[in-house]
Amino acid sequence: xxxxxxxxxxxxxxxxxxxxxxxxxxxxxxxxxxxxxxxxxxxxxxxxxxxxxxxxxxxxxxxxxxxxxxxxxxxxxxxxxxxxxxxxxxxxxxxxxxxxxxxxxxxxxxxxxxxxxxxxxxxxxxxxxxxxxxxxxxxxxxxxxxxxxxxxxxxxxxxxxxxxxxxxxxxxxxxxxxxxxxxxxxxxxxxxxxxxxxxxxxxxxxxxxxxxxxxxxxxxxxxxxxxxxxxxxxxxxxxxxxxxxxxxxxxxxxxx
Numbered sequence: 001x002x003x004x005x006x007x008x009x010x011x012x013x014x015x016x017x018x019x020x021x022x023x024x025x026x027x028x029x030x031x032x033x034x035x036x037x038x039x040x041x042x043x044x045x046x047x048x049x050x051x052x053x054x055x056x057x058x059x060x061x062x063x064x065x066x067x068x069x070x071x072x073x074x075x076x077x078x079x080x081x082x083x084x085x086x087x088x089x090x091x092x093x094x095x096x097x098x099x100x101x102x103x104x105x106x107x108x109x110x111x112x113x114x115x116x117x118x119x120x121x122x123x124x125x126x127x128x129x130x131x132x133x134x135x136x137x138x139x140x141x142x143x144x145x146x147x148x149x150x151x152x153x154x155x156x157x158x159x160x161x162x163x164x165x166x167x168x169x170x171x172x173x174x175x176x177x178x179x180x181x182x183x184x185x186x187x188x189x190x191x192x193x194x195x196x197x198x199x200x201x202x203x204x205x206x207x208x209x210x211x212x213x214x215x216x217x218x219x220x221x222x223x224x225x226x227x228x229x230x231x232x233x234x235x236x237x238x239x240x241x242x243x244x245x246x247x248x249x250x251x252x253x254x255x256x
Contacts, residue, residue, distance in 0.1 A: 004161075004207065004208075004209050004231045005039065005040065005041055005209075005231075006039070006040040006041065006209075006225065006231055006232040006249075006252040006253075007040070007041045007042075007043060007165060007209050007211060007231065007232035008040055008041070008042050008043070008232050008233055008235065008245070008248055008249040008252065009042075009043040009044075009045065009066070009094070009096075009128065009165075009167075009211060009232065009233070009234050009235065009239075010028075010042075010043065010044040010045060010235050010239025010240075010245055011045050011068065011096060011099070011213075011234055011235065011236050011239060012024075012044065012045060012046045012047060012050075012068075012239060012240060013047075013068070013101075013236060014047060015047070015240055016046060016047060016050055016240075017049075017050075018049065018050050018053045021046045021047070021050035021053060021054050022050075022053050022054065022057055024240065024242060025044065025046075025053075025054040025057040025058055025063075026057055027242035027243075028042070028044060028058075028063060028242050028245060028246070029057060029058050029061035029063050030061075031242060031243075031246040032061055032062060032063050032246075032249075033061050033062070036062065038249070038250070039252070039254055040232070040249050040252040041064065041232075042062075042063045042064065042245075042249055043063070043064040043065070043066050043093075043094055044058070044063060044064075044065065044066070044239065045065075045066040045067060045068050045094070045095075045096055046065075047068070048067065048068070048082055051065065051067065051087075051090045051092065052090050055090055055091045055092075059091075064093045064094055065090075065091055065092050065093060065094075066087075066092050066093065066094030066095055066096060066126075066128070067082065067087040067092050067094075067095040067096070068095075068096050068099070069082070069095065069096060069097065069099070069102055069116075070082055070083060070084045070086075070087055070095050070097070070116055070119065070120060070125075071083050071084075071116065071119070072112065072115035072116045072118070072119045073119070074119070083119075084116075084119045084120045084122065084123035084125050085123050087120075087123070087125060088123045088124065088125060092125060093125065093126060094125060094126045094127075094128055094165075095116075095120050095125050095126075095127060095128065096128045096130065096167075096234070097113050097116045097117055097120065097127050097128065097129050097130065097154075098110075098113035098116075098129050098130045098131065098150075098154055099130045099169070100130060100132055100169055100171045100174060101174075103130075104171075110149075110150055110153030110154045111153065113129060113154040114153065114154050114155065114156050117129055117154070117155070117156050117159070117164070118156045118158065120163075121156070121158055121159075121163045121164075124163075125163075126162075126163055126164065126165060127159075127163065127164050127165070128165045128166075128167050128211070128234065129154050129155055129164060129165070129166055129167070130166075130167045130168075130169055130213065130234070131147050131150040131151055131154065131166065131167070131168060131169070131192070132147060132150075132168055132169040132170050132171050132174075132213070132214070133146045133147055133170060133171060133172075134171045134172060135171070135172035138170065138172065143170075143188065144187070144188065144191050147168065147188060147191070147192065148191055148192065148195045151166070151192055151195045151196065151199075152195065152199065155196070155199065155200075157199075157200075159196075159199075159200060159204070159208075160200070160204050160207075160208075161204055161206075161207030161208045161209070162207075164208055165208065165209045165210075165211060166192055166196070166208060166209070166210045166211070167210075167211040167212075167213045167234040168185075168188055168189060168192060168210060168211070168212055168213060168214075169212075169213030169214050169234060170188075170214045173214030173215050174213070174214060174215065174236065175215065175236060175237065176215065177215060178214075178215065179214055179215050179216075179220055179224075180214055182223055182224060182227055185212055185214075185224060185227060185230060186227045186228060186229060186230070189210045189212070189227065189228075189229035189230055190228070190229050192210055192229075193205050193206070193208070193210060193229055196208055209231035209232060210229055210230065210231050211230070211231060211232045211233050211234045212224050212230050212232075212233050212234070213233065213234035213235075213236075215236070215237075216233040216234075216235055216238065216248060217238050217244070217248070218238065218244050218247040218248055218251070221233065221247070221248040221251035222251040225248075225251050225252050225253060226253055232252070233248060235248060
C-alpha cells in the first residue's frame with residue numbers, strides 16, 4: 001500500500017426502504033465518528049429513493065454519499081434515468097459506473113461508461129469505474145486482456161486521481177462467495193495500474209485508487225487490503241450490515 005488513502009465503498013444495490021436505509025446509515029455514521037481520525041474513507045451508495053434520507057443522516061459524519069449509476073446527459077427525455085447533476089443536487093460526491101450488473105442487465109458498453117464518467121466529472125463527481133472478467137474469460141486465460149481493454153475503453157482522457165476510482169470486480173466472484181486468490185488480485189490490480197500509466201502518465205496512475213469488488217468480507221478483508229495495489233473495497237452484501245462494513249474498514253492498513 002502506498003500513500004493512497006483507502007476507500008471502503010458500500011454498494012447497497014436494490015435493497016432498503018427509506019426507514020431501513022436511514023437506520024443503517026445511522027449505525028455506519030456512528031461507527032465512523034467513533035474513530036474520526038481513522039485513515040480511511042467510507043462511502044455508501046444507497047438506492048436512488050433513499051439518497052436524500054441517507055444524506056441527511058450522514059451529514060457531518062465524514063461518510064460520503066454516492067449514486068449507483070447515472071446517465072451521460074445533463075437532462076432530457078430519458079425515462080427512468082438520473083443525471084449527474086441530480087446526484088450532485090442531493091450532495092452525492094461519488095457515482096458507481098459500469099458495474100457488471102449494469103453491463104449485463106442493461107447492456108451498458110465501455111463507450112457508454114466512458115461518456116457517463118465524463119458527465120460525472122463535469123459535475124465534480126468522483127466516478128468509480130467498474131471492470132471485470134467472467135469465469136469463462138478467466139478460465140480461457142484472457143482475464144488480464146479483457147480487463148485492460150475495458151480500462152482503455154471506459155476511462156476518459158480527463159481521468160485523474162482526484163476524480164476517478166477503479167473497481168476491479170471479477171464477475172464470477174460477485175455474490176457467489178468465491179474470491180480470487182490474493183496473487184490473482186494483486187496481478188490484476190498491478191496490470192490495471194500499468195494500463196492507467198500508459199493512458200494517463202505514471203503520476204496520475206500511481207495516485208488512482210483501485211478497489212477490489214469481488215465478495216470482500218470481514219474474514220478476507222485484511223489479507224486483500226494488505227496487497228500493494230489494493231486501495232480499498234467495493235462492498236456489496238457485507239455493506240448492508242454496519243458491523244461487517246466497519247470491520248472491513250478497520251482492516252485497512254495504516255498509511256502513516
